[in-house]
Amino acid sequence: MTRTVFEKSDVTSLVTEVFRELGYEGASMSKITARTGLSKGSLYHFFPGGKDQMAAEILAHIDQWFISNIFEPLEKHEPRAAIDNMWQEVDTYFQSGQRICLIGAFALDETRDRFATVIRQYFVRWIEALSAALVRTGISQEAADQVSEETIAGIQGGLILSRALNDESFFERTLANLAQRISKTIAD
Known part of the structure; x- marks a missing residue:
């Protein structure tokens, strides 16, 4: 039906x-x-346009959600509040690790080549937005870039392991550990 x-x-x-x-x-x-x-x-x-158009529009929809809820707040709002908000939004969006990152999944197979620009821009924007917020808290650009890259990699890895282990608490712990690391970096 x-x-x-x-x-x-x-x-x-x-x-x-x-x-x-x-x-x-x-x-x-x-x-x-x-x-x-x-x-x-x-x-x-x-x-x-069939399946290609579906995927392109889905990726654009996801990207727009992240722009509104993660990237722009990190770029424009008070940095500590924006970073705190990022953890909540990420946890909610990925349903505590039970929902995969579709852009990340597309990056892992042949689809990557078809949507390479969109995939790359999504991850670069997230890393740069988080790094910019960290710099505004007073840490160096070099440290901010390193922490941002490790944080986004940690989120993606946490999603994969949470799904693989069928343990949503793994993702929650990953986010908590990453948040603690950033808080410590900001405080130092």
């Missing part, structure tokens, strides 16, 4: 979860229709 969907955002959310579960290569049109309950006609109505 097919679903009735009226908004593109509804379709985007459904398709996003299929890509999260199966990856880009594993998400064939037949699997997307089966898992979303949407007909191919409905999918092509919203995404005339």
